[in-house]
Amino acid sequence: MNKQKKIDSRDIGLEIGLILGQYFFNTEHLHYGYWAGDLDINLKNLPQAQKNYCHFIISQIPEGIKTILDVGCGVGRSAFELINKGYRVDCVSPSPVLTERARMLLGEQSHIFECDFENIQTENRYDMILFSESFQYIKLEKALQNSVKLLNKDGYLLICDFFKTDAKGKSVLGGGHKLAKFYEFISQYPLIPIKDMDITKETAPNLDIINGFLSNVGFPIWKTLIHFLDTNYHFISRLIHWKYNRKIKKINRKYFSGARNARNFSIYKSYRLLLYKNVSA
Template sequence: MSSSEPATEKAKNDRALRFYRDVLGLERLHYGMWLPDDPLTMEALQAAQKRYEDFLIESVPDGVESILDVGCGTGELCLNLKKKGYSVEGLSPDINQKAVFAEKVDAPFHFTKFEDSKLDGGYDLIIMSESCQYIPIDKVFEISQKLLNPGGHLMICDYFVVDQDAGELSKSGHDYNEFLRVAEFGPFQIVSRRDITPDIRKSLEIASDWADKILLGADILTEKFRQRNPFLWKIACWFGRGKYEKAMSQRVLLDADKFAAAKKYEFFLFRLVD
């Protein structure tokens, strides 16, 4: 084990990401890019995720040969970049993704957090697709600078917080202005950017739809029990109230309008200028 690898008991084991892959059958772990008339179906979600991935691949600058995919998830982007002829490496601190990547992609995998990594560098492009939010902003730029070849590129596509007072919605994602401020003071220049917030909203709408169906299912399944045992039901509700309240407070995370008011999902391509 290299010194940068997390000890097995400390390795990430992101259950939400496992749920997407193992239960929903999604190989890609990001929001995707939807078309306005897409129906809210699983097939449309998968097509939206493929569209987003194609957009990232089309955005790879000319002349790039070697790519490091930071927070590579299940390795789908690496696999498709490799098919296009790029030399790729994946990085993730998640123990399940390590195993899935090994099965799927014939390429080096770095089992570590980016901020703890000790890589040799020499990359033409570093990609962070919905993984930048997990890495301290200063480390995103500082380490990328060390690992990139002169004139190399850093591609970041992720959501950021624009309203710090939006409760649960403000809790995940870097502060948008802080991110831009740190980027501006470093040796990177923005060469292209695109706000894709409108393109991701249907992922929230479909998730909200599923959440409603799960609640309705629970209501139907407990109906008989509630009618026959009203007192026992009251006790069960009392014990479960903390979890229920938490789930309800997090329901706002699936509200597409509130997301668009509090957050911005943006694509950035930076170039190392000195």
């Protein structure tokens, strides 16, 4: 019998993020947003912060770029903006749900490689490769190897994403390559650093917004469900607690302890915009 391929929990996280984002916040972007200037930090301003993030990235694209490969394009919002600015954009998207949405938005204007970036097969070459909050999902060595392979000579690699700092202690916040390891790895490739901007302060507020949502919406729903099971299905409830006790504790610690906040993000993560130029012959 054919075994069904397991779904990656990170894919599910992104798809849930998309559903909640669309319904509650009227946004399809799947990134933290850029909180700068006089933009108040509250849920209502999340769509604006996410538009600002997209515009911020676009403002950092060097002159002369014509073709872009948007790796991990989500539902294609950034690619859509880039196409509207006159760039020719192809995308990489391994998630069938997000790919379908991106296809609907981008139509024939963009070719979408429906695979992990690690496994992309193409003769195409691009002036710029963009990783907008997608770099952390891709194995470091393969991400850099394939970027160099797919870039035109003098092309650019633009990464906007968060990395792990060297801060001691355990964080409930997952994700991100180690920044020190990233610098060590990339120094071995024919990619020279052009820009390295620390935008942790401008992106961290997203964590306080999500934390507020989890405390005020997620946790009460979670508590109600557990209470319902405890009172109405006592035996099943005890079985679930016995079997999944560690998982339940982990969920409580990760999502409902209040530790997913901007302060901890600023300690354990460093959000950076990095621009490198390909100097391989």
